Amino acid sequence: MLKLIKLSALALLLLLTIVLINTLTHNPSSDNDLKKIAIDFDESRAIINLSDSIKFKTISGQNRSQQSIEEFESFIQWLKKSYKLVTENTSLKRLNDTLLFKWEGSNPNLKPILVTGHYDVVPVIPGTEGSWTEPPYSGNVDSEYVWGRGALDDKSGVIGIMEAVTYLMEANFKPTRTIYLSFGHDEEIGGVNGAAEVVKYLSKEGVQLEWSLDEGSFLLEGFIPGVDKPVAAINVAEKGSVTLQVVGKAVGGHSSMPTRSSAVGHLSKALVKLDENRMPGGLEGLTLAMFDEISKHMPFVYKIAFANRWLFGGVIDSYLSQAPATNAMLRTTTAPTMLSASVKTNVLPIEAIAIVNFRIHPQNSVEDVFEHVRGLVENENVEVRALSYSGRPASQVSSWESRGYKVIESSVKEIFGDVIVAPGLMIAGSDTRHYAKVADNSYRFNPFPLSNKELAGFHGTNERIKKKDFLDGVRAYIRIIEKGSST
Ligand SMILES: [Zn+2]
Structure with missing residues:
Protein backbone atom coordinates (compact mmCIF):
# COMPACT_ATOMS: atom_id res chain seq x y z
CA MET A 1 0.00 0.00 0.00
CA LEU A 2 2.74 2.38 1.05
CA LYS A 3 4.61 1.48 -2.11
CA LEU A 4 1.54 2.35 -4.16
CA ILE A 5 1.18 5.73 -2.46
CA LYS A 6 4.86 6.42 -3.01
CA LEU A 7 4.54 5.43 -6.64
CA SER A 8 1.49 7.68 -7.19
CA ALA A 9 3.26 10.57 -5.46
CA LEU A 10 6.23 10.05 -7.74
CA ALA A 11 4.00 9.95 -10.82
CA LEU A 12 2.24 13.13 -9.72
CA LEU A 13 5.55 14.85 -9.14
CA LEU A 14 6.72 13.80 -12.59
CA LEU A 15 3.50 15.09 -14.14
CA LEU A 16 3.82 18.42 -12.34
CA THR A 17 7.44 18.73 -13.43
CA ILE A 18 6.53 18.13 -17.09
CA VAL A 19 3.65 20.62 -16.87
CA LEU A 20 5.92 23.19 -15.25
CA ILE A 21 8.78 22.76 -17.74
CA ASN A 22 6.38 23.02 -20.68
CA THR A 23 4.89 26.18 -19.19
CA LEU A 24 8.22 27.84 -18.45
CA THR A 25 9.47 27.19 -21.98
CA HIS A 26 6.26 28.43 -23.63
CA ASN A 27 7.73 31.83 -24.51
CA PRO A 28 7.71 34.21 -27.45
CA SER A 29 10.64 33.99 -29.85
CA SER A 30 13.37 36.58 -29.46
CA ASP A 31 12.52 38.52 -32.63
CA ASN A 32 10.05 40.40 -30.48
CA ASP A 33 13.03 42.56 -29.62
CA LEU A 34 13.26 43.81 -33.22
CA LYS A 35 14.52 47.34 -33.18
CA LYS A 36 11.82 49.98 -33.53
CA ILE A 37 12.51 52.28 -36.42
CA ALA A 38 11.41 55.85 -36.96
CA ILE A 39 10.24 57.11 -40.36
CA ASP A 40 9.76 60.79 -41.04
CA PHE A 41 7.26 61.73 -43.69
CA ASP A 42 4.78 64.44 -44.57
CA GLY A 226 -5.51 38.32 -20.17
CA VAL A 227 -3.48 39.66 -23.09
CA ASP A 228 -2.49 43.29 -22.68
CA LYS A 229 -0.30 43.61 -25.78
CA PRO A 230 -1.90 44.52 -29.10
CA VAL A 231 -2.46 41.51 -31.37
CA ALA A 232 -1.80 41.68 -35.10
CA ALA A 233 -3.61 38.70 -36.56
CA ILE A 234 -2.41 38.43 -40.14
CA ASN A 235 -5.28 36.56 -41.66
CA VAL A 236 -4.00 33.70 -43.78
CA ALA A 237 -7.42 32.34 -44.72
CA GLU A 238 -11.02 33.39 -44.96
CA LYS A 239 -14.13 31.46 -44.10
CA GLY A 240 -16.62 30.30 -46.70
CA SER A 241 -20.38 30.40 -46.48
CA VAL A 242 -23.35 28.25 -47.36
CA THR A 243 -27.03 28.80 -46.67
CA LEU A 244 -29.44 25.88 -46.42
CA GLN A 245 -33.17 25.55 -46.09
CA VAL A 246 -34.39 23.12 -43.48
CA VAL A 247 -37.98 22.25 -44.29
CA GLY A 248 -40.51 20.61 -41.96
CA LYS A 249 -43.34 18.99 -43.94
CA ALA A 250 -46.92 17.94 -43.15
CA VAL A 251 -50.30 17.61 -44.84
CA GLY A 252 -51.69 20.98 -43.76
CA GLY A 253 -55.38 21.66 -43.20
CA HIS A 254 -57.52 23.84 -40.94
CA SER A 255 -56.07 24.98 -37.62
CA SER A 256 -59.26 24.01 -35.78
CA MET A 257 -58.36 20.33 -36.18
CA PRO A 258 -54.56 20.17 -36.11
CA THR A 259 -52.86 16.89 -36.87
CA ARG A 260 -50.39 15.49 -34.32
CA SER A 261 -47.72 15.75 -36.95
CA SER A 262 -47.17 19.38 -37.90
CA ALA A 263 -44.65 21.01 -40.21
CA VAL A 264 -43.69 23.50 -37.48
CA GLY A 265 -43.24 20.70 -34.95
CA HIS A 266 -40.92 18.78 -37.26
CA LEU A 267 -38.93 21.90 -38.08
CA SER A 268 -38.59 22.84 -34.41
CA LYS A 269 -37.17 19.43 -33.52
CA ALA A 270 -34.72 19.70 -36.40
CA LEU A 271 -33.56 23.15 -35.29
CA VAL A 272 -33.05 22.02 -31.71
CA LYS A 273 -30.90 19.14 -33.00
CA LEU A 274 -28.84 21.56 -35.08
CA ASP A 275 -28.44 23.84 -32.10
CA GLU A 276 -27.28 21.03 -29.83
CA ASN A 277 -24.91 19.51 -32.36
CA ARG A 278 -22.53 22.13 -33.66
CA MET A 279 -20.06 21.11 -36.31
CA PRO A 280 -16.96 19.62 -34.77
CA GLY A 281 -13.91 21.85 -34.35
CA GLY A 282 -11.00 22.57 -32.12
CA LEU A 283 -7.49 23.86 -31.98
CA GLU A 284 -5.61 22.60 -35.01
CA GLY A 285 -3.67 23.91 -37.97
CA LEU A 286 -4.11 27.64 -38.36
CA THR A 287 -6.13 28.18 -35.15
CA LEU A 288 -3.62 26.19 -33.16
CA ALA A 289 -0.75 28.31 -34.54
CA MET A 290 -2.69 31.46 -33.66
CA PHE A 291 -3.58 30.58 -30.08
CA ASP A 292 -0.20 28.96 -29.49
CA GLU A 293 1.52 32.27 -30.29
CA ILE A 294 -0.95 34.45 -28.40
CA SER A 295 -0.90 32.22 -25.32
CA LYS A 296 2.85 32.76 -24.96
CA HIS A 297 1.95 36.28 -23.87
CA MET A 298 -0.82 35.26 -21.45
CA PRO A 299 -0.68 35.18 -17.64
CA PHE A 300 0.85 32.08 -16.07
CA VAL A 301 -2.40 30.17 -15.40
CA TYR A 302 -3.50 30.39 -19.04
CA LYS A 303 -0.01 29.49 -20.14
CA ILE A 304 -0.16 26.29 -18.09
CA ALA A 305 -3.17 25.16 -20.10
CA PHE A 306 -1.89 26.14 -23.56
CA ALA A 307 1.62 24.79 -22.96
CA ASN A 308 0.11 21.45 -21.95
CA ARG A 309 -2.56 20.82 -24.49
CA TRP A 310 -1.95 17.05 -24.22
CA LEU A 311 -3.49 17.38 -20.76
CA PHE A 312 -5.84 20.38 -21.02
CA GLY A 313 -6.84 20.26 -24.72
CA GLY A 314 -10.47 19.45 -23.92
CA VAL A 315 -10.77 22.24 -21.37
CA ILE A 316 -9.28 24.79 -23.79
CA ASP A 317 -11.59 23.74 -26.62
CA SER A 318 -14.71 24.06 -24.51
CA TYR A 319 -13.51 27.37 -23.04
CA LEU A 320 -12.86 28.85 -26.48
CA SER A 321 -16.13 27.47 -27.82
CA GLN A 322 -18.13 29.58 -25.36
CA ALA A 323 -17.46 33.08 -26.68
CA PRO A 324 -18.88 33.75 -30.17
CA ALA A 325 -15.65 35.32 -31.49
CA THR A 326 -13.36 32.47 -30.48
CA ASN A 327 -15.95 29.81 -31.29
CA ALA A 328 -16.05 31.14 -34.86
CA MET A 329 -12.30 30.53 -35.08
CA LEU A 330 -12.61 26.89 -34.10
CA ARG A 331 -15.37 25.57 -36.28
CA THR A 332 -17.93 26.01 -39.01
CA THR A 333 -20.69 27.98 -37.31
CA THR A 334 -24.43 27.31 -37.54
CA ALA A 335 -26.82 30.26 -37.55
CA PRO A 336 -30.58 29.94 -38.19
CA THR A 337 -31.56 33.37 -39.49
CA MET A 338 -35.04 33.32 -41.08
CA LEU A 339 -38.24 31.41 -40.43
CA SER A 340 -41.44 31.09 -42.42
CA ALA A 341 -44.51 28.87 -42.33
CA SER A 342 -48.20 29.49 -42.91
CA VAL A 343 -49.53 32.62 -44.59
CA LYS A 344 -52.67 32.74 -42.45
CA THR A 345 -53.46 32.42 -38.75
CA ASN A 346 -55.92 29.57 -39.24
CA VAL A 347 -54.13 27.57 -41.91
CA LEU A 348 -51.73 24.75 -41.03
CA PRO A 349 -48.59 25.05 -43.12
CA ILE A 350 -47.61 22.29 -45.54
CA GLU A 351 -44.04 23.46 -45.24
CA ALA A 352 -42.28 25.28 -42.38
CA ILE A 353 -38.95 26.64 -43.56
CA ALA A 354 -35.85 27.76 -41.70
CA ILE A 355 -32.96 29.45 -43.45
CA VAL A 356 -29.71 28.46 -41.82
CA ASN A 357 -26.42 30.18 -42.61
CA PHE A 358 -23.14 28.34 -42.08
CA ARG A 359 -19.74 30.03 -42.13
CA ILE A 360 -17.36 27.38 -43.33
CA HIS A 361 -14.05 26.82 -41.56
CA PRO A 362 -11.11 25.93 -43.84
CA GLN A 363 -11.12 22.45 -42.30
CA ASN A 364 -14.58 21.78 -43.84
CA SER A 365 -16.00 21.74 -47.35
CA VAL A 366 -19.48 22.82 -48.50
CA GLU A 367 -20.28 19.09 -48.82
CA ASP A 368 -19.24 18.47 -45.20
CA VAL A 369 -21.90 20.95 -44.10
CA PHE A 370 -24.58 19.25 -46.20
CA GLU A 371 -23.60 15.88 -44.82
CA HIS A 372 -23.61 17.10 -41.24
CA VAL A 373 -27.06 18.68 -41.55
CA ARG A 374 -28.62 15.84 -43.53
CA GLY A 375 -27.21 13.26 -41.13
CA LEU A 376 -28.69 15.12 -38.18
CA VAL A 377 -32.14 16.19 -39.29
CA GLU A 378 -33.25 14.62 -42.55
CA ASN A 379 -36.08 12.08 -42.31
CA GLU A 380 -39.50 11.49 -43.92
CA ASN A 381 -40.79 14.77 -42.40
CA VAL A 382 -37.74 16.99 -42.77
CA GLU A 383 -35.90 17.89 -45.92
CA VAL A 384 -32.66 19.83 -46.42
CA ARG A 385 -32.37 22.01 -49.51
CA ALA A 386 -29.67 24.27 -50.88
CA LEU A 387 -30.43 27.88 -51.75
CA SER A 388 -29.53 28.34 -55.39
CA TYR A 389 -27.22 31.31 -54.77
CA SER A 390 -25.42 29.84 -51.79
CA GLY A 391 -22.19 27.97 -51.35
CA ARG A 392 -18.71 29.44 -51.25
CA PRO A 393 -15.96 27.23 -49.86
CA ALA A 394 -13.40 28.55 -47.39
CA SER A 395 -10.23 29.89 -48.95
CA GLN A 396 -6.91 28.11 -49.17
CA VAL A 397 -4.79 28.55 -46.07
CA SER A 398 -1.66 30.57 -46.88
CA SER A 399 1.67 29.84 -45.26
CA TRP A 400 2.78 31.67 -42.14
CA GLU A 401 6.36 30.56 -42.76
CA SER A 402 6.66 32.35 -46.10
CA ARG A 403 8.82 35.33 -46.98
CA GLY A 404 5.75 37.52 -47.46
CA TYR A 405 4.35 36.71 -44.02
CA LYS A 406 7.75 37.38 -42.42
CA VAL A 407 7.98 40.73 -44.22
CA ILE A 408 4.60 41.83 -42.86
CA GLU A 409 5.38 40.47 -39.40
CA SER A 410 8.76 42.17 -39.08
CA SER A 411 7.44 45.46 -40.50
CA VAL A 412 4.66 45.55 -37.90
CA LYS A 413 7.14 44.89 -35.12
CA GLU A 414 9.57 47.54 -36.41
CA ILE A 415 6.87 50.19 -36.28
CA PHE A 416 4.73 49.15 -33.32
CA GLY A 417 7.36 47.54 -31.10
CA ASP A 418 6.38 44.82 -28.68
CA VAL A 419 3.19 43.47 -30.23
CA ILE A 420 1.97 39.94 -30.84
CA VAL A 421 1.88 38.82 -34.45
CA ALA A 422 0.05 35.59 -35.20
CA PRO A 423 -1.67 34.00 -38.19
CA GLY A 424 -5.43 34.60 -38.14
CA LEU A 425 -8.66 33.51 -39.78
ZN1 LIG B 1 -13.52 46.49 -46.40
Missing part, protein backbone atom coordinates in the same frame (compact mmCIF):
# COMPACT_ATOMS: atom_id res chain seq x y z
CA GLU A 43 2.17 63.70 -41.91
CA SER A 44 -0.09 66.65 -42.57
CA ARG A 45 -0.35 65.82 -46.27
CA ALA A 46 -1.35 62.25 -45.39
CA ILE A 47 -4.05 63.41 -42.97
CA ILE A 48 -5.45 65.93 -45.47
CA ASN A 49 -5.54 63.30 -48.20
CA LEU A 50 -7.33 60.79 -45.97
CA SER A 51 -9.81 63.46 -44.95
CA ASP A 52 -10.42 64.52 -48.58
CA SER A 53 -10.86 60.93 -49.74
CA ILE A 54 -13.72 60.44 -47.26
CA LYS A 55 -15.64 63.36 -48.79
CA PHE A 56 -16.35 61.35 -51.96
CA LYS A 57 -19.54 59.37 -51.51
CA THR A 58 -18.25 56.22 -53.17
CA ILE A 59 -21.08 54.13 -51.75
CA SER A 60 -21.70 50.52 -52.73
CA GLY A 61 -25.34 49.92 -51.83
CA GLN A 62 -27.22 46.73 -52.68
CA ASN A 63 -29.55 49.10 -54.44
CA ARG A 64 -28.10 50.54 -57.65
CA SER A 65 -29.89 53.84 -57.10
CA GLN A 66 -27.74 54.44 -54.02
CA GLN A 67 -24.71 54.49 -56.27
CA SER A 68 -23.37 57.64 -57.82
CA ILE A 69 -21.23 57.16 -60.92
CA GLU A 70 -19.97 60.75 -60.67
CA GLU A 71 -18.63 60.27 -57.13
CA PHE A 72 -16.57 57.28 -58.24
CA GLU A 73 -15.26 59.18 -61.27
CA SER A 74 -14.35 62.27 -59.23
CA PHE A 75 -12.61 60.10 -56.66
CA ILE A 76 -10.49 58.48 -59.38
CA GLN A 77 -9.54 61.86 -60.88
CA TRP A 78 -8.78 63.24 -57.41
CA LEU A 79 -6.59 60.24 -56.54
CA LYS A 80 -4.58 60.55 -59.75
CA LYS A 81 -4.10 64.28 -59.21
CA SER A 82 -3.21 63.98 -55.53
CA TYR A 83 -0.65 61.26 -56.17
CA LYS A 84 1.10 62.62 -59.26
CA LEU A 85 4.41 60.95 -58.47
CA VAL A 86 2.74 57.55 -58.31
CA THR A 87 0.87 58.14 -61.58
CA GLU A 88 4.08 59.27 -63.29
CA ASN A 89 6.20 56.34 -62.17
CA THR A 90 3.73 53.51 -62.71
CA SER A 91 1.56 52.22 -65.51
CA LEU A 92 -2.16 52.30 -64.79
CA LYS A 93 -4.76 49.83 -65.99
CA ARG A 94 -8.35 50.80 -65.31
CA LEU A 95 -10.80 47.92 -65.03
CA ASN A 96 -14.24 49.47 -64.76
CA ASP A 97 -13.76 51.78 -61.74
CA THR A 98 -11.02 49.67 -60.19
CA LEU A 99 -7.47 50.95 -60.56
CA LEU A 100 -4.44 48.71 -61.02
CA PHE A 101 -1.05 50.44 -60.81
CA LYS A 102 2.12 48.61 -61.80
CA TRP A 103 5.46 49.76 -60.39
CA GLU A 104 8.02 47.90 -62.40
CA GLY A 105 10.83 46.14 -60.52
CA SER A 106 14.38 45.78 -61.81
CA ASN A 107 14.29 41.98 -61.86
CA PRO A 108 11.52 40.63 -64.12
CA ASN A 109 12.37 37.07 -63.10
CA LEU A 110 10.98 37.59 -59.61
CA LYS A 111 7.28 37.10 -58.98
CA PRO A 112 5.51 40.43 -58.29
CA ILE A 113 3.67 41.32 -55.10
CA LEU A 114 0.25 42.98 -54.78
CA VAL A 115 -0.76 45.49 -52.13
CA THR A 116 -4.44 46.30 -52.26
CA GLY A 117 -7.46 47.98 -50.69
CA HIS A 118 -10.89 49.20 -51.74
CA TYR A 119 -12.33 52.69 -51.87
CA ASP A 120 -16.04 51.89 -51.98
CA VAL A 121 -17.84 52.14 -48.65
CA VAL A 122 -21.04 50.79 -47.14
CA PRO A 123 -24.00 53.18 -46.87
CA VAL A 124 -24.90 54.94 -43.65
CA ILE A 125 -28.16 53.42 -42.40
CA PRO A 126 -30.86 55.99 -43.27
CA GLY A 127 -32.05 57.79 -40.17
CA THR A 128 -28.80 57.29 -38.21
CA GLU A 129 -26.95 60.28 -39.71
CA GLY A 130 -27.91 62.37 -36.68
CA SER A 131 -26.20 59.94 -34.30
CA TRP A 132 -22.81 60.74 -35.83
CA THR A 133 -20.61 63.11 -33.81
CA GLU A 134 -19.28 64.46 -37.12
CA PRO A 135 -21.24 64.13 -40.38
CA PRO A 136 -20.39 60.79 -42.05
CA TYR A 137 -18.90 62.22 -45.26
CA SER A 138 -17.31 65.33 -43.74
CA GLY A 139 -13.82 63.86 -43.31
CA ASN A 140 -13.58 66.20 -40.33
CA VAL A 141 -10.31 66.19 -38.46
CA ASP A 142 -10.04 67.05 -34.77
CA SER A 143 -7.08 66.84 -32.39
CA GLU A 144 -7.31 63.05 -32.21
CA TYR A 145 -9.33 61.58 -35.08
CA VAL A 146 -10.16 61.66 -38.78
CA TRP A 147 -13.92 61.09 -38.98
CA GLY A 148 -16.18 59.55 -41.55
CA ARG A 149 -17.34 56.57 -43.54
CA GLY A 150 -14.28 54.76 -44.89
CA ALA A 151 -11.89 56.01 -42.20
CA LEU A 152 -11.41 52.35 -41.25
CA ASP A 153 -12.96 50.44 -44.12
CA ASP A 154 -10.98 50.98 -46.26
CA LYS A 155 -9.97 54.43 -47.45
CA SER A 156 -7.28 54.46 -44.77
CA GLY A 157 -5.90 51.39 -46.53
CA VAL A 158 -5.99 52.95 -49.99
CA ILE A 159 -4.57 56.31 -48.89
CA GLY A 160 -2.09 54.60 -46.57
CA ILE A 161 -0.69 52.58 -49.48
CA MET A 162 -0.55 55.63 -51.78
CA GLU A 163 1.25 57.67 -49.11
CA ALA A 164 3.74 54.84 -48.53
CA VAL A 165 4.52 54.51 -52.24
CA THR A 166 4.87 58.29 -52.57
CA TYR A 167 7.33 58.33 -49.67
CA LEU A 168 9.41 55.58 -51.28
CA MET A 169 9.40 57.31 -54.66
CA GLU A 170 10.42 60.59 -53.08
CA ALA A 171 13.27 58.73 -51.37
CA ASN A 172 14.27 57.44 -54.80
CA PHE A 173 13.65 53.83 -53.81
CA LYS A 174 13.84 51.35 -56.69
CA PRO A 175 11.97 48.07 -56.27
CA THR A 176 13.65 44.83 -57.34
CA ARG A 177 10.37 42.95 -57.46
CA THR A 178 7.45 44.45 -59.38
CA ILE A 179 4.69 45.84 -57.18
CA TYR A 180 1.04 45.98 -58.16
CA LEU A 181 -1.36 48.28 -56.32
CA SER A 182 -5.04 47.56 -56.78
CA PHE A 183 -7.88 49.73 -55.50
CA GLY A 184 -11.28 48.08 -55.81
CA HIS A 185 -14.55 49.93 -56.35
CA ASP A 186 -17.05 47.19 -55.48
CA GLU A 187 -15.59 45.13 -52.64
CA GLU A 188 -18.63 45.70 -50.44
CA ILE A 189 -20.85 44.02 -53.03
CA GLY A 190 -18.62 41.10 -53.92
CA GLY A 191 -15.87 42.57 -56.10
CA VAL A 192 -17.15 40.93 -59.29
CA ASN A 193 -16.56 43.97 -61.50
CA GLY A 194 -13.36 45.03 -59.74
CA ALA A 195 -11.03 42.53 -58.12
CA ALA A 196 -12.39 39.69 -60.27
CA GLU A 197 -11.56 41.70 -63.40
CA VAL A 198 -8.06 42.45 -62.08
CA VAL A 199 -7.55 38.72 -61.65
CA LYS A 200 -8.74 38.03 -65.21
CA TYR A 201 -6.37 40.70 -66.50
CA LEU A 202 -3.36 39.44 -64.51
CA SER A 203 -4.01 35.84 -65.59
CA LYS A 204 -4.14 36.95 -69.21
CA GLU A 205 -0.82 38.73 -68.71
CA GLY A 206 0.62 35.53 -67.24
CA VAL A 207 1.20 37.13 -63.84
CA GLN A 208 1.42 34.90 -60.79
CA LEU A 209 2.01 36.88 -57.59
CA GLU A 210 4.38 35.80 -54.87
CA TRP A 211 1.98 37.18 -52.29
CA SER A 212 -0.76 39.73 -51.85
CA LEU A 213 -1.78 41.93 -48.94
CA ASP A 214 -5.38 43.11 -48.61
CA GLU A 215 -7.57 44.50 -45.83
CA GLY A 216 -8.35 42.10 -42.99
CA SER A 217 -7.69 42.15 -39.32
CA PHE A 218 -6.20 45.16 -37.49
CA LEU A 219 -3.70 45.57 -34.71
CA LEU A 220 -6.29 44.80 -32.05
CA GLU A 221 -6.07 46.17 -28.56
CA GLY A 222 -7.81 44.58 -25.59
CA PHE A 223 -9.71 41.88 -27.43
CA ILE A 224 -8.30 38.79 -25.77
CA PRO A 225 -8.80 38.46 -22.02
CA MET A 426 -10.90 36.07 -41.47
CA ILE A 427 -14.54 35.62 -40.56
CA ALA A 428 -15.88 38.18 -43.06
CA GLY A 429 -15.14 38.27 -46.76
CA SER A 430 -12.70 40.42 -48.75
CA ASP A 431 -11.59 40.99 -52.35
CA THR A 432 -8.84 38.47 -51.65
CA ARG A 433 -11.29 35.73 -52.47
CA HIS A 434 -10.54 36.87 -56.05
CA TYR A 435 -6.88 37.94 -55.76
CA ALA A 436 -5.91 34.63 -54.14
CA LYS A 437 -6.48 32.93 -57.50
CA VAL A 438 -3.29 34.53 -58.85
CA ALA A 439 -1.17 34.55 -55.67
CA ASP A 440 0.98 31.85 -54.08
CA ASN A 441 0.09 33.28 -50.66
CA SER A 442 -2.55 35.83 -49.64
CA TYR A 443 -2.63 37.90 -46.48
CA ARG A 444 -5.39 40.06 -45.05
CA PHE A 445 -4.31 42.67 -42.57
CA ASN A 446 -4.59 46.46 -42.05
CA PRO A 447 -1.55 47.71 -40.17
CA PHE A 448 -3.59 50.15 -38.06
CA PRO A 449 -4.15 49.83 -34.31
CA LEU A 450 -7.80 49.49 -33.36
CA SER A 451 -9.49 49.45 -29.97
CA ASN A 452 -12.82 47.92 -29.03
CA LYS A 453 -14.35 51.39 -28.92
CA GLU A 454 -13.36 52.26 -32.48
CA LEU A 455 -14.37 48.85 -33.83
CA ALA A 456 -18.03 49.80 -33.38
CA GLY A 457 -17.59 52.32 -36.20
CA PHE A 458 -16.76 49.56 -38.64
CA HIS A 459 -19.81 49.50 -40.98
CA GLY A 460 -21.50 51.37 -38.10
CA THR A 461 -21.96 54.83 -36.64
CA ASN A 462 -19.05 57.20 -35.90
CA GLU A 463 -16.48 55.46 -38.08
CA ARG A 464 -13.14 57.12 -37.33
CA ILE A 465 -9.44 56.48 -37.09
CA LYS A 466 -6.88 57.98 -34.72
CA LYS A 467 -4.52 60.24 -36.64
CA LYS A 468 -1.54 58.71 -34.90
CA ASP A 469 -2.69 55.19 -35.76
CA PHE A 470 -3.21 56.07 -39.40
CA LEU A 471 0.25 57.64 -39.64
CA ASP A 472 1.92 54.64 -38.02
CA GLY A 473 0.00 52.44 -40.44
CA VAL A 474 1.52 54.40 -43.33
CA ARG A 475 4.94 53.70 -41.79
CA ALA A 476 4.16 50.00 -41.65
CA TYR A 477 3.05 50.03 -45.32
CA ILE A 478 6.33 51.78 -46.21
CA ARG A 479 8.33 48.96 -44.62
CA ILE A 480 6.11 46.23 -46.05
CA ILE A 481 6.41 47.58 -49.61
CA GLU A 482 10.11 48.41 -49.27
CA LYS A 483 11.13 45.04 -47.88
CA GLY A 484 8.56 43.04 -49.82
CA SER A 485 9.87 44.33 -53.14
CA SER A 486 13.54 44.25 -52.28
CA THR A 487 14.34 40.59 -52.66
